Amino acid sequence: MAENFNKKTIRDVDLKDKLVFLRADYNVPIENGHITSDLRIKQSLPTINYLIENGARVVICSHLGRPKGPEKALSLRPVAERLGQLLDQKVTFCESTIGDEANRLKKELKSGEILLLENVRFYPEEKSNDNKFAKSLAEGIDIFVQDGFGVVHRAHASTEAVPNLIEHKVAGFLLETEVTKILDVMQDPKRPLVALIGGAKISDKIELIDKFIEIADAVLIGGAMANTFLKAQGREIGDSLFEPDMIAEVKKIMDKAQDRVESDKFVFYLPQDGVASQKMDTYTTTRIVDWSAHSVASIDSYPKNPARITNMVRDNESIYDIGPFSGSFMAGVIQMAETVVWNGAMGVTEVNALHSPIGPFAHGTDLVVQAMTGEYGKKPTVIVGGGDTTGYVENRGIIELFDHVSTGGGACLDLMVGKKLPGIEALDKA
Structure with missing residues (x-):
């Protein structure tokens, strides 16, 4: 090893x-x-x-x-x-x-x-x-x-x-395998290294995002945690889940990302469109909401003026998935990667569809999964970072398509950001 x-x-x-x-x-x-x-x-x-x-x-x-x-x-x-x-x-x-x-x-x-x-x-x-x-x-x-x-x-x-x-x-x-696979990626990855971070709560992964802004070539943000970033930018997110207590921390993260963008070849990407709905269930009506003019060069170049009212999230709606433009852009970045670390879905993948294997809020995740598993051509080395993400790929029956699927949630996150893990520290040194 x-x-x-x-x-x-x-x-x-x-x-x-x-x-x-x-x-x-x-x-x-x-x-x-x-x-x-x-x-x-x-x-x-x-x-x-x-x-x-x-x-x-x-x-x-x-x-x-x-x-x-x-x-x-x-x-x-x-x-x-x-x-x-x-x-x-x-x-x-x-x-x-x-x-x-x-x-x-x-x-x-x-x-x-x-x-x-x-x-x-x-x-x-x-x-x-x-x-x-x-x-x-x-x-x-x-x-x-x-x-x-x-x-x-x-x-x-x-x-x-x-x-x-x-x-x-x-x-x-x-x-031994878990620690080796994860530390190999964090310490000596094949580049470009792309971090794809999703899930519900930014508070759970703020340290991870901060770490990847330092070491990755691109950081792509999705899932409900992206709502807190959008709120920090002054976007209208309707009734979407977000963490008001994390707004100040998120602004610091965006500033740090912007500094890296200006000094290095680095991509920090937030969703520019999403799937909105009044309900989170199988039978709900959904619509694509586009809140950006698709400027991706840097955070500062994102449009400052709000989009037309018809393209804004309504007060009684929530964002439950990234939109097709965002999913396609992320898939394109992943195609150029040699290594991808994926932690967190891009939308609410737990909601089932009526007549499809892909739920109404899982299309964004499916787009990036297709890119990670080589359906568009080149297949990068992919580390799946445990927790709900592992459950998703297992339920889809696609575990074998990834290079390593971690069994740890919190342990995986802590190891990636460099924390000492008590259960490992207690073992005999080689």
């Missing part, structure tokens, strides 16, 4: 007959006791197979959801059943996470066998990073393996306190 991953991995330790505590991320969607997406379970299989092939006795710990205490709907029992099916071997499920029953089942494990503990977040001590709770989790454990990339930004008992109690603490293959 790349030199930027400086932690020991499961290749570096003797696993034969050792009791291994594997922190996985099985925070999967479950409806009526049935798993609707097993992506995260499947992505843990290479690590688990390596552990059992090398004779480890494997204890798996994970969380599911945000329970206030024990909740049957958030039990990991369905995960144990699905994991057993995927591995084609029995996975013992423990109805507790700590205590006498958990300790008994740990001791009874034989080489190559697997035990899955109940949802670790059923215990409030997990999130409070309680050391006494961590000691109970770590009882009898020889080796700690962190493979839950989606939780390494959390300083919880199972991610930080437990490894600090165990002599050997190493990374699994998924964690």
